[in-house]
Amino acid sequence: MGMNGIEKILAHHSKEKTVRPGQIVEASIDLVMTNDATTALTCDIFKSQLKAEKVWDASKVIMVIDHYTPSNSVESAEYHKRMRDFAAEQNLRYSYESQGICHQVMLENHVVPGQLVIGADSHTCTYGSLGALSTGMGSTDIAVSWVEGKLWFKVPETIKIVLNGNLPRGVYSKDMILRIIGDLTAKGATYKALEFTGELIDDLSVDSRATLTNMVVEAGAKFGYMAPDEKTLNYIKERGREPLEIVKSDNDAEYEKVVTYDVSDLTPQIAHPHSVDNVKPISEFAGLKVDEIFLGACTNGRFEDLEIAADILKGKKVSSDVRFLVTPASKNVYRKALDTGLLRILLDAGAFINHPSCSTCFGATQGVLASGERLLSTANRNFMGRVGSPQSEIYLGSPATIAASAIYAKITDPREVI
Amino acid sequence: MIKGKAIKFGDNIDTDQIIGAEHLTLPTIDDMVKYTFINHKNFTDDFQQGDIIVGGHNFGCGSSREQAAAVLKKAGVGAIIAKSFARIFFRNAINLGLMVLECKEADRISKLDHLQLDPMTGKIKNMTKHQDYQTTALPPYIKAILDAGGIVNYMRDRPPDFC
Numbered sequence: 001m002g003m004n005g006i007e008k009i010l011a012h013h014s015k016e017k018t019v020r021p022g023q024i025v026e027a028s029i030d031l032v033m034t035n036d037a038t039t040a041l042t043c044d045i046f047k048s049q050l051k052a053e054k055v056w057d058a059s060k061v062i063m064v065i066d067h068y069t070p071s072n073s074v075e076s077a078e079y080h081k082r083m084r085d086f087a088a089e090q091n092l093r094y095s096y097e098s099q100g101i102c103h104q105v106m107l108e109n110h111v112v113p114g115q116l117v118i119g120a121d122s123h124t125c126t127y128g129s130l131g132a133l134s135t136g137m138g139s140t141d142i143a144v145s146w147v148e149g150k151l152w153f154k155v156p157e158t159i160k161i162v163l164n165g166n167l168p169r170g171v172y173s174k175d176m177i178l179r180i181i182g183d184l185t186a187k188g189a190t191y192k193a194l195e196f197t198g199e200l201i202d203d204l205s206v207d208s209r210a211t212l213t214n215m216v217v218e219a220g221a222k223f224g225y226m227a228p229d230e231k232t233l234n235y236i237k238e239r240g241r242e243p244l245e246i247v248k249s250d251n252d253a254e255y256e257k258v259v260t261y262d263v264s265d266l267t268p269q270i271a272h273p274h275s276v277d278n279v280k281p282i283s284e285f286a287g288l289k290v291d292e293i294f295l296g297a298c299t300n301g302r303f304e305d306l307e308i309a310a311d312i313l314k315g316k317k318v319s320s321d322v323r324f325l326v327t328p329a330s331k332n333v334y335r336k337a338l339d340t341g342l343l344r345i346l347l348d349a350g351a352f353i354n355h356p357s358c359s360t361c362f363g364a365t366q367g368v369l370a371s372g373e374r375l376l377s378t379a380n381r382n383f384m385g386r387v388g389s390p391q392s393e394i395y396l397g398s399p400a401t402i403a404a405s406a407i408y409a410k411i412t413d414p415r416e417v418i
Numbered sequence: 419m420i421k422g423k424a425i426k427f428g429d430n431i432d433t434d435q436i437i438g439a440e441h442l443t444l445p446t447i448d449d450m451v452k453y454t455f456i457n458h459k460n461f462t463d464d465f466q467q468g469d470i471i472v473g474g475h476n477f478g479c480g481s482s483r484e485q486a487a488a489v490l491k492k493a494g495v496g497a498i499i500a501k502s503f504a505r506i507f508f509r510n511a512i513n514l515g516l517m518v519l520e521c522k523e524a525d526r527i528s529k530l531d532h533l534q535l536d537p538m539t540g541k542i543k544n545m546t547k548h549q550d551y552q553t554t555a556l557p558p559y560i561k562a563i564l565d566a567g568g569i570v571n572y573m574r575d576r577p578p579d580f581c
Contacts, residue, residue, distance in 0.1 A: 024557065024559050036443075037439070037442055037481070037483060038442070038482070038483055038484060038485070040443075040445075041447075041484060041485065041488070045570065049570045050570060050573065067439075068443060073443065075443040075444055075445070076443045078443075078445070079443040120482060121481075121482055122480065122481050122482040122506055124482075136482040136506050137482060137506065137509065138482055138483075138484035138487070138506060138509060138510035138513060139484040139510075140484060140510065140513040140514060140568070140569055140570065141509060141510075141513060141569075144569060144573065152559065154557075186429075186430050186476055186479060187429075187430070187475045187476035187479070187502055187504075190476065190502060190503075190504060190505055191505050220476060220479065220504055220505065222505055275430050362439050363434075363438075363439050363440075364438075364439035364440045364442070381432075381434075381480060383432045383434045383435065383480060384434075384435060384457075385434065385435065385438065385457055386432075386434045386439070390457040
């Protein structure tokens, strides 16, 4: 019996010939990423509890300041200072500040197919879009990995998601992943891996693929994965990197189940409060008034997402009844959007443009909501109180949906304005 | 034996609700504890040290922030029983030595029921309703980490070839 790509990467990192779901393996880690939501806690555990002095490899421990940047309080300023001091003391080769969201920084600068990567952030699962295996961990696990360069993993069961057909006009990978999470439920893939395959994956850009893998944790999944192809290899080669290993699932690999979609008749989807699996077609919410709109996050803050929104908003005005916040996912995205005129289009339409960061998605810095307010966002979470008041509401949709809705300050089907 | 009353929650309790993003940069877990479940009156009104949190499915979903498990431990939560746990929270809790047990019958427990939990057997006695419940056994590797009081102690006890 063969193995799927996920099992192969775990096997290769734990020096096992084969691994099977349920087996616990000790696997070596290629990269460990932390950010300013939890790094200080990890440093405390590393020093005070593990009594460690040096990280196992200063070129593999990567730090990114993205959640509270620029520092929004004395506490976060102190926190950032501790991170910079630790990075300097440990002589870390990669310590990023003001470069964007950690996951986008990792995709642009570090991840290659075949790697096993962990990060102190639940959306670390994003890197499966490049044919790597990646997952989020807590601070103690991360501190242990800093010392050992390895960790224990339970080999997960895998659900294969086959996406056939072509997305209709006005429908995007965000709509697809919302539909999948709605069908799987928020706990439907807990401790499992999702492997994406099919005609749609072949067609999607590398940016759009990352929207799918980014959100697998919203169904509880540990890994989201897709086999690398020419587009993946071009993406990393353009950035001066080579794959560690090209892994493909065997034809006789086993899956817990196979779920097949024909995406040709998919419509724009919305996740409504307060759980990401509350997913319904946009028609159910058409005309619902919104107070704020957010375009950004590791889900949909990439160049292509800004381009989709700018195409809709070109020559149009955002309603004066809504605040429209745009936060590019990285400095590279920001620069490209600047150079190609996208930022000008969005600015002229009435957008606030923020510095690359987690921004409104994280709910601690920009764009927090008052009680009774409603946010429509391209982010990945709509939990109660995540962005400000616990009496506010968060709806999730695609970049096209939020752009169309910005014109009317109401949830609007993008197919009506394209 | 862990004894305490049940502080009940529903499905999909996310880590943002346990500790909000605006509190994560406070210098220590001690500073954060007072914000634990700040918008949940069942916790802020009724919780006393040693009480047992009883959740539904997918307890601890969302962000990987270990502060969520850490503030619950620091607040003195005796154990968390839930129908199922989100992966990262479950792992964080085990690593910190916070008892987390899956119990398919968690729905039978009502708010403020008096519970008695045997950490050795994983058996729960509901003293209010005179019922017994079984919990899912942990794999030996994970049980050993929990028994050591968390992964840091576990590593300290057997340093040379841990991972």
